[in-house]
Amino acid sequence: MNIILFDGKEYSDLLPLTFTRPVAELRMGILTFAERWKLIFQTEKISYLTQRYLSEKYTLQNEEENVFINPAYFPNQDFIYQLKNLKFGEAFYYQEELVAAKTTLENFQLNNFVKKIDITFESFHIQYPWDLFTYNSDAITYDFQLITQGRKSCTLSNTVKIIGDPSQLFVEEGAVAECAILNTKEGPIYLGKNSEIMEGAMIRGSFALGTGSKINMGAKVYGGTTVGPYSKVGGEVNNIIILGYSNKGHDGFVGNSVIGEWCNLGADTNSSNLKNNYAEVKLWNYKKQKFIKSGLQFAGMIMGDHSKSAINTQFNTGTVVGVSANIFTSGFPPNIIKSFSWGGKSESPNFKLEQAYEVAERTMKRRGIELSEQDKKIIEYIYNNYQ
Structure with missing residues (x-):
């Protein structure tokens, strides 16, 4: 099962936490949303359909048959059971919002499904940072x-x-x-x-x-x-x-x-x-x-x-x-x-972009991690578009 975790409308409401990551990489409980779905399905085949400026770091793995899940909907046993029994071409909706689908990438992006199923959802829905x-x-x-x-x-x-x-x-x-x-x-x-x-x-x-x-x-x-x-x-x-x-x-x-x-x-x-x-x-x-x-x-x-x-x-x-x-x-x-x-x-001035890189590099180096070119591009995008 190739699972793709997609950013729904919640992405914009979850800023500033999602400036630098897709919704699936937020942490709640012990795990991130992506880590949780990996454990549930016992798979490493999980990727992301996210904002363009994030997609170089958080990549998409596309196959002929994919299961798309909005990670803002927290799983419970009933939801997992329904997902495992989802047929190709079908999509789940909750209160007119797309929650999950099993289809090709093209049909998903076109919102083209053979069958749209309204589901009840008994777990919690993450809409805002709080x-x-x-x-x-x-x-x-x-x-x-x-x-x-x-x-x-x-x-x-x-x-x-x-x-x-x-x-x-x-x-x-x-x-x-x-x-x-x-x-x-x-x-x-x-x-x-x-x-x-x-x-x-x-x-x-x-x-x-x-x-x-x-x-x-x-x-x-x-x-x-x-x-x-x-x-x-x-x-x-x-x-x-x-x-x-x-x-x-x-x-x-x-x-x-x-x-x-x-x-x-x-x-x-x-x-x-x-x-x-x-x-x-x-x-x-x-x-x-x-x-x-x-x-x-x-x-x-x-x-x-x-x-x-x-x-x-x-x-x-x-x-x-x-x-x-x-x-x-x-x-x-x-x-x-x-x-x-x-x-x-x-009224404070803006931190200069190069200085922001320098601080991030020093901070991350203390944990043995390098600020990658992908990270720099993400920070630059935020700097140029969200001041």
């Missing part, structure tokens, strides 16, 4: 069962205090922890390969720690939190997702937020997740070019890839930060910080 942290706890539980079924967990040091059901803790090879408290009463805890939890950390499930990531000494981590691969977390976090390769290593609070890749939050960076008047939080929507209602009382920050904050930065409730922004001026930054901002204020 949906990622809203449903993250459920996604962690789903992924935990998917990944650990039939497998045996490694063990941790006997200095670790486990509260709750030990079977809801899964430890991959090379993961270590000392003198930490892990509480699984409200959800599972998953520790990825070669991850580390340092002394004095207190963690409540549901929680996922990615490959090679670290929880620093004395950290307080509340449920619904995912720390993607090769990241560091310290201080206090609650219901956040770090997509990967980013650091929030020091004291300070971040809650109900999504942080992209290659970001760094300076010491004592704090992000408010509740308005003083307890009102519904509005966040910036790039497609509509205005702030829209989130339906949430708790919503912190959405930060695009390669953005950084200086020490003691204070983010307002519902702040949206673009790509490669450098935030360091005094006072509260505005609720929308443009991509490539040099300072973080609305």
Whole structure:
């Protein structure tokens, strides 16, 4: 089965997180959407139908018969069963939106299907960035069962205090922890390969720690939190997702937020997740070019890839930060910080493109990864089209 994950209309509403990736490469739960579908179908034959400027890095593998899936629709058993029984030429629709199809690339692009089937959809649909942290706890539980079924967990040091059901803790090879408290009463805890939890950390499930990531000494981590691969977390976090390769290593609070890749939050960076008047939080929507209602009382920050904050930065409730922004001026930054901002204020100048490359190269080099020409082209496209 050749699976192609396609960007639906959600792509524009999921900016700034999708400036640098297709929807399928977003992380929620333990896995990215693409990783989840690979496990579900037990295949490596997964590719992307995405924006043209992203397609050189996130390539399309076309065959005579393809299964197209909109990854913004989170799977459940009924949906998976229906997909596996989808016949060639058929397409699934939910509330008049295309969810999946089995056909040729040409017919898919022409919206030419032999049969259009309306389906009921009982799982959750990711439409906006804040949906990622809203449903993250459920996604962690789903992924935990998917990944650990039939497998045996490694063990941790006997200095670790486990509260709750030990079977809801899964430890991959090379993961270590000392003198930490892990509480699984409200959800599972998953520790990825070669991850580390340092002394004095207190963690409540549901929680996922990615490959090679670290929880620093004395950290307080509340449920619904995912720390993607090769990241560091310290201080206090609650219901956040770090997509990967980013650091929030020091004291300070971040809650109900999504942080992209290659970001760094300076010491004592704090992000408010509740308005003083307890009102519904509005966040910036790039497609509509205005702030829209989130339906949430708790919503912190959405930060695009390669953005950084200086020490003691204070983010307002519902702040949206673009790509490669450098935030360091005094006072509260505005609720929308443009991509490539040099300072973080609305009147701040733009970060020069070559300097943005240099910072990205230095940041990625620390993880042993090079900034590729494909990455540069993506950053250049964003620089030229989304300022």
